[in-house]
Each structure stands twice: as C-alpha cells, then as structure tokens.
Amino acid sequence: MAKPKDVEHVVKLQLPAGQATPAPPVGPALGQAGVNIGEFCKAFNDKTKDSPGMIFPVVIYVKKNKSYTFEIKTPPAAVLIKKEAGLAKGSGEPNREKVGTISKKAIRKIAEIKMEDLNAYNIEAAMRMIEGTARNMGVVVEK
Amino acid sequence: MNNKLDYIELICKINPNLQKHTDVLIAYLTDIGFESFMETEKGVNAYIAECQFNEKALNDFEKQFSVFKLKFEYRIIKDENWNEKWTENYFEPIIFGTDLVVRASFHKNFPKAKKEIIIDPKTAFGTGYHATTYMLLEEILKSDTLNKSVLDMGTGTGILAILSKMQGSAYTFAVDNDIKAVKNTSENILINNTPDIEVGHGDITILKNEKFDIIYENIWKNTVINDMPILAKHLNSGGVLLTSGFYYKEYDEVKRAGEDVGLIFQYSREKDGWAVVKFVKE
Numbered sequence: 001m002a003k004p005k006d007v008e009h010v011v012k013l014q015l016p017a018g019q020a021t022p023a024p025p026v027g028p029a030l031g032q033a034g035v036n037i038g039e040f041c042k043a044f045n046d047k048t049k050d051s052p053g054m055i056f057p058v059v060i061y062v063k064k065n066k067s068y069t070f071e072i073k074t075p076p077a078a079v080l081i082k083k084e085a086g087l088a089k090g091s092g093e094p095n096r097e098k099v100g101t102i103s104k105k106a107i108r109k110i111a112e113i114k115m116e117d118l119n120a121y122n123i124e125a126a127m128r129m130i131e132g133t134a135r136n137m138g139v140v141v142e143k
Numbered sequence: 144m145n146n147k148l149d150y151i152e153l154i155c156k157i158n159p160n161l162q163k164h165t166d167v168l169i170a171y172l173t174d175i176g177f178e179s180f181m182e183t184e185k186g187v188n189a190y191i192a193e194c195q196f197n198e199k200a201l202n203d204f205e206k207q208f209s210v211f212k213l214k215f216e217y218r219i220i221k222d223e224n225w226n227e228k229w230t231e232n233y234f235e236p237i238i239f240g241t242d243l244v245v246r247a248s249f250h251k252n253f254p255k256a257k258k259e260i261i262i263d264p265k266t267a268f269g270t271g272y273h274a275t276t277y278m279l280l281e282e283i284l285k286s287d288t289l290n291k292s293v294l295d296m297g298t299g300t301g302i303l304a305i306l307s308k309m310q311g312s313a314y315t316f317a318v319d320n321d322i323k324a325v326k327n328t329s330e331n332i333l334i335n336n337t338p339d340i341e342v343g344h345g346d347i348t349i350l351k352n353e354k355f356d357i358i359y360e361n362i363w364k365n366t367v368i369n370d371m372p373i374l375a376k377h378l379n380s381g382g383v384l385l386t387s388g389f390y391y392k393e394y395d396e397v398k399r400a401g402e403d404v405g406l407i408f409q410y411s412r413e414k415d416g417w418a419v420v421k422f423v424k425e
Binding site for chain 1 (some may be wrong): 148150152163165166168169174179180181182187188190192207208209211220222225226227245269270272273299363364376381388389391404
C-alpha cells in the first residue's frame with residue numbers, strides 16, 4: 001500500500017494477534033496522534049484474531065483531520081522461524097551456540113509468506129534473506 | 144481494588160538499525176515476555192506489564208546477546224486513561240436525529256433530543272462512534288424495549304444497556320470480561336441515572352438460568368459464532384438477538400451460526416463495512 005496523502009503521523013507497531021489493547025504502546029502512541037484507540041484496537045484484533053500467538057507489524061497513517069488507515073504486514077521472519085523450527089528461544093551467540101535446525105521446505109514456506117513485504121526479486125532471493133535471518137538466530141539451515 | 148496496570152517501556156538502540164535486526168530482536172524479546180513493540184528511529188521500544196517484568200531475565204539476555212550491537216534502558220509508564228487526549232480533542236456529540244444525542248460531559252454545544260446519553264469515553268469500547276455501536280443504538284431506538292428483559296454481552300461503556308433502560312426495559316444485565324469496562328459501565332450507569340442495571344464481570348459463562356427478551360452481543364465474529372448456542376438458549380420465545388462486531392462481508396457466517404441453533408434470521412444492515420444481524424427465536 002502506498003503512503004496515503006496528507007499524512008501527519010506514521011506509527012509503526014508490532015502487536016500480538018487479536019490482543020491489541022489501549023495499554024502502551026498503542027494508547028500513548030495513537031492517543032498523541034489523535035486516533036480513536038478503542039476503534040483501532042477492535043479493527044486490528046478483528047483482522048488478526050485468526051492467527052493467535054503471532055505478532056503482526058502494523059503501520060498506522062494518521063491524516064491531518066485525524067482520520068487514519070492502517071496496513072497490517074506479514075509477521076517478522078524471525079518470529080516465523082522460531083515457530084517453524086519449534087524453538088523456545090533464539091541463540092544469543094549464534095556463531096557459538098546453535099539452538100535448532102530448520103528445513104529448506106520451512107524456509108520456502110516462510111519466504112512465500114514474507115514475499116509481499118520483502119524487497120526480493122524472486123522466491124530464491126527471498127529464501128536467501130530468510131536463511132540469513134535464521135543463521136543470525138543460531139538456527140542451522142538443513143542442506 | 145487496585146486496577147492500575149503500569150507498564151515497562153524498554154528502549155532498545157540497535158546498531159546498525161536495520162529492519163532484519165529489529166525483527167530478530169523482537170523475536171528474542173518475546174522469549175522474555177515482552178508482548179508489544181513500537182519501531183523508532185534508533186531501534187525498537189518493547190512493552191510489558193510491570194507485574195510480569197523479569198529484570199534478571201533481561202540482564203541475562205543483555206549479557207549473552209551478541210547478534211548485533213544493542214543498548215538498553217527502561218522506564219515505567221504509569222497507567223492512565225490513554226483515550227483521554229482523543230476524547231477531549233476529537234470526540235464530538237453523536238446525533239440520532241431528534242431521538243438521541245450521545246455526548247461527553249464536557250460538551251457544551253449540542254442539539255436537544257428526546258434522549259441524551261452521557262458517555263465519557265475512557266478505554267472501554269462503545270461511544271457510538273464506531274459503526275457497530277451506532278447501528279445497534281439505531282436498532283434499539285426503533286425497538287420496543289418497554290418491560291422487556293435485556294442482556295448486553297460485551298457491554299464496553301454500557302451504552303446499549305443504558306439506552307434500553309431509558310426506554311423502560313425491565314431486568315437489564317450488562318456483562319464484560321474487561322474489568323475496566325465493568326468499572327466504566329458502572330460509572331456511566333450512575334451518570335445517566337439508570338441505576339437498576341446489573342453489571343457483571345465475565346464472559347458468556349456468567350449466565351446461569353436467566354432468560355431474556357432481548358440480547359445484544361457486539362464483540363467480534365468468532366466470539367459471536369462461538370456464543371451463539373448459549374445466546375439462543377438464554378433467549379425467550381419470540382425474543383430478539385442483535386449481533387454485531389464483524390464485517391458485512393462476513394455476516395453470512397454469523398447468519399448460518401444463528402440458523403444452525405434454530406434462530407430465525409430477520410435481516411442484516413451495513414455501515415462503513417460493518418454489519419448488524421438480527422435474529423428472532425420462535
């Protein structure tokens with residue numbers, strides 16, 4: 001989605017699916033920008049509630065007249081890798097400590113989910129980006 | 144009872160501040176309980192309820208983390224009415240012709256109407272601003288609620304129960320699973336001089352053997368669909384169920400769920416892409 005015209009504030013949040021509340025960061029960030037917080041939470045929760053446990057990035061564009069639109073993006077690659085690899089946590093020292101493995105098939109699945117948000121020429125390029133993120137987390141990509 | 148919920152804001156400066164680093168950091172911070180995030184020019188801010196914050200887990204994480212350069216600091220954000228700024232600056236009276244005006248206590252200029260509801264919108268949902276609440280208020284205005292028993296499931300600010308009571312409803316029960324909404328509803332009931340509304344904290348399982356002539360449920364699609372068999376069970380013969388909280392394009396799923404439990408679909412309406420669906424029980 002292209003950035004709408006007359007935008008006064010752009011707020012970038014990452015929120016749990018179906019669980020946005022007026023608590024921080026939503027309340028302070030959107031209240032300051034003049035957005036009806038309760039209404040935003042309801043709309044966000046409604047659009048994401050079918051993916052419980054997932055985190056969704058959302059970009060909120062607030063216009064000068066305080067009307068707003070928002071765009072929900074695909075979940076972060078690192079969160080998807082954790083889920084696909086069945087990891088409880090990532091590695092703090094990925095060069096030394098390996099915390100799990102992930103299959104090529106899972107990498108492709110994540111790349112396909114993320115394709116619309118990645119600046120990748122094709123699926124293979126997107127897969128290489130996902131593999132890089134996996135290695136950064138101490139996750140070994142199966143050959 | 145202290146319902147205040149303070150939050151921890153963890154300010155993370157990432158070097159270099161790249162999207163892939165932000166995403167990796169967020170995945171790691173969810174491991175130690177952080178639940179919501181805001182991207183900033185220098186990195187990301189992470190949020191967790193203070194009562195769930197584990198400082199030792201954060202310190203251990205900071206010591207061990209070597210994926211990229213990272214600096215942390217954190218502060219406490221005190222609980223407050225986050226909707227207040229919007230309310231004071233942007234909340235205008237909502238006018239339903241000459242039948243009803245919904246306004247905040249601070250509004251000075253508003254047209255006169257037969258009924259007036261004062262809602263000081265706090266964090267609970269239901270000011271009449273949202274299309275779903277607006278359409279349900281319209282439905283109630285054209286309904287006969289006199290001496291009818293009413294259930295408002297997912298009451299938010301209590302606005303639907305309050306209007307029903309103003310129109311002479313008998314036993315009226317307003318329920319919400321959010322303690323802030325329960326508190327807000329109780330306040331609004333007093334402000335609007337409709338004291339004999341019972342307020343309950345919980346979900347649909349709060350219902351025992353009561354039956355109602357009219358039920359409202361304005362939550363969201365899955366909840367409405369899941370609740371449908373219980374809503375039907377607690378509706379009197381000839382009773383009316385008004386549902387909302389879902390998109391118009393999805394109303395067919397709700398219609399089917401109602402018909403599956405024997406309710407008779409009456410009609411659906413749309414405003415701003417949102418739906419209200421009306422059923423009756425034989």
